[in-house]
Amino acid sequence: MANFLLVSHGEYAKATKASVEMIAGEHKNVKAIAFKQTMNQDDLLEEITKAASEFDEAPTILVDIAGGTPANTAQRYQQKHPDVAVYSGLSMPLLLAVVMGTPIDEAIKQAIDNMAPVGLTKKKEEPKKTIKKEETPNKNVTLTPHTMQNVRIDERLIHGQVATMWTNALKLTRIMVVGDDIVKNDVLKTGLKTACPHGVHLSILTAHGAARRINSGKYVGQTVLLLVKNPGVLRQLVDFDVKLPEINVGNMSTKPHSRQVAKSVAVLDKDVEDFEYLDQKGCHIYHQMVPSEPKEDFMEMIK
Structure with a gap:
């Protein structure tokens, strides 16, 4: 059975695990870590390393958002453990699917499909995107004091x-x-x-x-x-x-x-x-x- 390590800002990972267990029962192959404001990346990396070592096989790490400290720290762990996969987008539908045995790629598709209007809610039309022209920096090379706002x-x-x-x-x-x-x-x-x-x-x-x-x-x-x-x-x-x-x-x-x-x-x-x-x-x-x-x-x- 695949192992999963959940990492999030605050208690979100632990709460998601608890919510899934209400439906699917307890799963010993799932662990959760809360990243707190008083922690830095090294503290979190230590927590991830400790939790991952408690599994019999390398876990898949699910984090809340790409670019956040949990994701960045999980990538640091991945650098030394390339057999570990890291995915962002932790959610209850995603976790529920994988603990029930759905392959991760299929579970992601199911989680995306789960995000849909419910009942009488109508799907909103997306506004057309406008592409901004990239601004060209000043090429002045004279060294004079400049201000960073x-x-x-x-x-x-x-x-x-x-x-x-x-x-x-x-x-x-x-x-x-x-x-x-x-x-x-x-x-x-x-x-x-x-x-x-x-x-x-x-x-x-x-x-x-x-x-x-x-x-x-x-x-x-x-x-x-x-x-x-x-x-x-x-x-x-x-x-x-x-x-x-x-x-x-x-x-x-x-x-x-x-x-x-x-x-x-x-x-x-x-x-x-x-x-x-x-x-x-x-x-x-x-x-x-x-x-x-x-x-x-x-x-x-x-x-």
């Missing part, structure tokens, strides 16, 4: 909230991920390319490389979200004369000796030092997890 610290980098909510709210044309360590990590770069939303360009750069491109005017005319994992990278950019008028602190996971200042943000002493430096340089730093939430003064939060 959309800047976010998010340790998970491109995940569900960034790939959906922030991309749509800001109408992004490019995501720029900056970090010297990220450029050297081929596995992480592969995951970022997979997670990047369709139609959005992706740049993965060192701090020096990003500053040079920004200050050469390469991204003028584009709507760019600058993503970093910690404030130290932004401190480097400021020292390279990149102007950062506003910085959104979204997610920084709990670490040894860190201090929790928000539900999704924990800071080390070094982080506080970097934030104070950025504040002194005139950066307005705020906390906003998703676009629908109000902005909170981050410097007040870390006092």
Whole structure:
């Protein structure tokens, strides 16, 4: 019997498993993992590795959405275990079909067919899609300080909230991920390319490389979200004369000796030092997890 490991944001995977068991009974070949806000990718990878090792054979991993942290972390696990298949789109119809023995490809078709108007609900006609002409960046190569308007610290980098909510709210044309360590990590770069939303360009750069491109005017005319994992990278950019008028602190996971200042943000002493430096340089730093939430003064939060 095939094994299945469910991974989702929050309790969704566990709830889906419980709902299916109401119909099909308990299945010991199915395990579920909840990804919580206080966790980072390494924490989740450890959970996936532990759960997968408890199966007699390699499981198929079902995650909630493509591009989210569960999907990105499952792909990291897959890199070292190529016999493991990973699928997004976890749902009750999909899980019910596979636990009843339906092959995964057929189960996906059945789950899609299950999404249909019910009763008197009429199917809506889809509006015609318009294709936007790609904007051409400014080719000016003179290095002068340039401003990055959309800047976010998010340790998970491109995940569900960034790939959906922030991309749509800001109408992004490019995501720029900056970090010297990220450029050297081929596995992480592969995951970022997979997670990047369709139609959005992706740049993965060192701090020096990003500053040079920004200050050469390469991204003028584009709507760019600058993503970093910690404030130290932004401190480097400021020292390279990149102007950062506003910085959104979204997610920084709990670490040894860190201090929790928000539900999704924990800071080390070094982080506080970097934030104070950025504040002194005139950066307005705020906390906003998703676009629908109000902005909170981050410097007040870390006092």
